[in-house]
Amino acid sequence: xxxLLIIGALSRDQIRVDQMRWTQPGGAAWHAGLALAGIGxxxxxxxxxxxLGQAGPxxxxxxxxxxxxxxxAPSEDDWLGPATAQETTFVNDYRADRRYxxxxxxxxxxxVSDLRTSVDSTDPSSTMPLSRGVVVSPLYPExxxxxxxxxxxxDGAFVGVDAQGLLRRVGLGGVVETEPGDVEAWSxxxxxxxFSEREFRVAFPTDDVEQGSLRLAExxxxxxxxxxxxxxxxxVGPDGSSQNTYGRDPGVVSVDSTGAGDVLLARxxxxxxxxxxxxxxxxxxxxxxxxxxxxxAALGTEERRAIVxxxxxxxxxxxxxxxxxxxxxxxxxxxxxxxxxxxxLARLVGGVFPQPVVDQDKDLGAGSRGPALLGACWALMTLxxxxxxxxxxxxxxxxxxxxxxxxxVHSALLA
Numbered sequence: 001x002x003x004l005l006i007i008g009a010l011s012r013d014q015i016r017v018d019q020m021r022w023t024q025p026g027g028a029a030w031h032a033g034l035a036l037a038g039i040g041x042x043x044x045x046x047x048x049x050x051x052l053g054q055a056g057p058x059x060x061x062x063x064x065x066x067x068x069x070x071x072x073a074p075s076e077d078d079w080l081g082p083a084t085a086q087e088t089t090f091v092n093d094y095r096a097d098r099r100y101x102x103x104x105x106x107x108x109x110x111x112v113s114d115l116r117t118s119v120d121s122t123d124p125s126s127t128m129p130l131s132r133g134v135v136v137s138p139l140y141p142e143x144x145x146x147x148x149x150x151x152x153x154x155d156g157a158f159v160g161v162d163a164q165g166l167l168r169r170v171g172l173g174g175v176v177e178t179e180p181g182d183v184e185a186w187s188x189x190x191x192x193x194x195f196s197e198r199e200f201r202v203a204f205p206t207d208d209v210e211q212g213s214l215r216l217a218e219x220x221x222x223x224x225x226x227x228x229x230x231x232x233x234x235x236v237g238p239d240g241s242s243q244n245t246y247g248r249d250p251g252v253v254s255v256d257s258t259g260a261g262d263v264l265l266a267r268x269x270x271x272x273x274x275x276x277x278x279x280x281x282x283x284x285x286x287x288x289x290x291x292x293x294x295x296x297a298a299l300g301t302e303e304r305r306a307i308v309x310x311x312x313x314x315x316x317x318x319x320x321x322x323x324x325x326x327x328x329x330x331x332x333x334x335x336x337x338x339x340x341x342x343x344x345l346a347r348l349v350g351g352v353f354p355q356p357v358v359d360q361d362k363d364l365g366a367g368s369r370g371p372a373l374l375g376a377c378w379a380l381m382t383l384x385x386x387x388x389x390x391x392x393x394x395x396x397x398x399x400x401x402x403x404x405x406x407x408x409v410h411s412a413l414l415a
Contacts, residue, residue: 001047002273005157006032006266007144008051008137009088009107010059010067010081016093020305022312024378025063026090028137028162029053031259032266034382035292037070039352045288046133046270052080052114054107054143056087061322065372066379069353084108088139090176102174103140112147133158133273135266136190138165140176146186153189160225160269161187162262163195167203178202184220191272192223194265200226210234210242223278225268227261235282243279245286256296256304259382264289295384306392307385311377314345314399317406318370325367325409338366338405339373344398349376352386366409370402 006029013026029051038044049071055064064079071078089104134157138144143165152159166186169179180203187193193216197209206212213224213236226234232245267288271281299307321338339345346369353376380386 001045002132002270002275003048003050004036004046004266004270004273005134006049006051006137007053007110007134007148008162009053009139009143010055010063011088011090011139012056012058012062014089014091014104016091020308020312022308022315023058023062024381025059025067025375026092026258027053027088027139028135028259028262028266030063030067031262031382032135032137033067034070034379035259035263035288036266036270037072039070039379039383043288045267045284046274048078050078050080052110054084054088054110055081056084056089056105056107058087058089061368061371062318062375062378064375066353066375069376070379080114082108082110082114088143090139091174101176103168103170103176104174106140106142109142110144110148112145112151115148115151133160133269135160135162135262135269136187137162137262137265140165140168140170141181141186149187149190158192158269158273159190160192160194160265161190162265163187163193163203164199164261167199180204184216187222188220190220190222192225192265192269193220194225194227194261194268196261197226197228210236210244214240214242225265225282227264229257229260233264233282233286235278237278241278243282245282257293260289260293263292292384295386297384299385303392304381304385307381307395310392310395310399311374311381314377314402315374317399317402318374320406321366321370321409322368324413325365338409339370339402340405341369344394344401345373345377348394348398349373349380352376352380 008028010025010029011027012023014023033049033051036046036049068079084107086107087105088107091102091104093100134152136144136149136159149159163183166181166183167178168176170176178199183193183203195203200209200212204212204216209226213226213234217224217236217238221238224236228246234244234246236242264285267285268281271284272278
């Protein structure tokens with residue numbers, strides 16, 4: 001197994017589905033980092049997964065503790081993200097025909113200076129060398145400076161670039177549209193370029209995606225990976241080779257495929273960096289994504305909605321605690337019960353994250369623990385919610401207990 005570095009933001013995604021509204025973590029750092037970390041029943045395929053990404057205040061509270069716990073990173077060694085006061089925030093409005101998206105705010109870009117490179121491995125004062133496999137997933141063109149790619153290539157890494165963000169254009173009101181962009185110049189030297197089928201047709205208008213991919217691969221000397229949802233993926237090489245999994249039976253169609261492309265690219269890059277041939281790496285990547293989507297689908301649409309509904313209520317309590325309570329100490333006696341380190345919610349997530357989320361913040365108050373524990377719940381939802389925690393009645397009991405504790409804290413603060 002090879003090491004993998006994922007470069008991309010931890011975003012704050014405001015989700016709109018029918019009449020339901022909620023906020024959850026997103027971005028390639030979240031989806032690929034969790035899926036490759038080897039929790040929730042999914043296999044670990046990299047010897048180490050690290051992330052270089054921006055995380056604003058909300059993501060630092062509600063996403064980063066769970067991601068670091070999944071990466072087995074109690075220290076900051078596997079999270080290389082620069083500090084940023086600005087959040088990367090999207091509104092994702094899911095309709096029957098497609099997803100409509102708005103970009104509300106942007107974190108500062110990732111620059112080449114953020115990379116921890118090692119020019120002399122014998123020098124103990126030098127910083128960490130880059131991983132053999134690197135995935136670069138900018139959420140919009142300005143998110144990652146193009147000089148990062150050149151540095152990664154010069155370091156000898158196998159670099160995969162997700163073109164999705166490079167094709168995003170932000171218009172009035174932050175409305176995001178997919179338009180042609182200079183993908184080739186931005187990602188010069190990359191080992192593999194990844195598109196969805198729709199994105200490829202926008203970037204390189206063609207009736208024949210395979211022939212268009214072959215021409216792009218020849219021009220760039222990069223492999224070109226084109227995904228087609230649950231229909232599979234196409235991979236072409238600069239030598240004219242072509243592999244595809246179109247027509248493969250996915251077994252089950254997930255109710256939520258968000259992040260599937262991030263996971264597929266990350267698995268592919270991890271396998272190629274470990275020495276797998278392109279055909280075997282593609283097959284493994286597709287199998288991994290199929291397993292992830294099957295885990296999500298196992299809940300069923302109605303059960304998933306029920307759990308999301310309960311988490312929405314719990315998130316209101318966590319957000320209140322985050323904004324109102326001093327995270328560094330116990331504010332009032334009721335704070336000992338609110339998101340307690342030995343409470344129901346901590347026990348619930350501890351089966352998958354053997355207490356690392358709680359352990360990281362065991363000396364802090366509910367203002368820190370609540371968001372961290374809720375982020376762990378969203379991580380479980382991202383992975384499909386492991387079978388042991390499908391009991392919505394148990395989660396409902398936990399939710400009511402946290403609401404009662406919050407009410408006592410609120411009354412004490414007003415007294």
